[in-house]
Amino acid sequence: MDKELLLLDSKLDYHLFLYKQLTEQLSSIQKCAAQGSIESYESMLADETLRDALLLKFILFQRTIKKVGFSTMASRYKMRLEKFPWLEAEYFDQNCVVHYDCVWSLLQDIRPLKRQIERIKKYDDARYEEHGEDIHCSFCGKGQQEVERIIAGTHEAICNECVGLCSEILEEITEDENGKK
Structure with a gap:
């Protein structure tokens, strides 16, 4: 084998x-x-x-x-x-x-x-057809071997690190908006 x-x-x-x-x-x-x-x-x-x-x-x-x-x-x-x-x-x-x-x-x-x-x-068959064999995050450019997980759509992909960063940004925006009220 x-x-x-x-x-x-x-x-x-x-x-x-x-x-x-x-x-x-x-x-x-x-x-x-x-x-x-x-x-x-x-x-x-x-x-x-x-x-x-x-x-x-x-x-x-x-x-x-x-x-x-x-x-x-x-x-x-x-x-x-x-x-x-x-x-x-x-x-x-x-x-x-x-x-x-x-x-x-x-x-x-x-x-x-x-x-x-x-x-x-x-x-992954459909994802491989669209993205090729090595999928990269559309935001940071890291390959699937460099991150824990990549979520791929038909044309774009995002890694778990970018999802975490987006989540932090959204939390900060929400806190700022709640603080202004």
């Missing part, structure tokens, strides 16, 4: 790459479960080979998300991963007992998670 990341030229390439990785991993998990006719937790535990294959696929999926970062998934792609606490679960307890209930939880939550992953593909 790291070698592929080095070949990516842009942020847009990266977000499409991430979408592809996560959807392929989820599809692989679904396919594995369907081929094994897994319809219950007990049926998953009964087939040892299939159970372990699912566990490995789940670990790969979880590590992909952890590598990107839960905060990035939430802030950049607007994904609500707190709905899926099993994503942060550990697989083995101190006695090396595997927690397959995490894998079962993934199989149950795979549809809503897929819907959230669709946001990665949709996110």
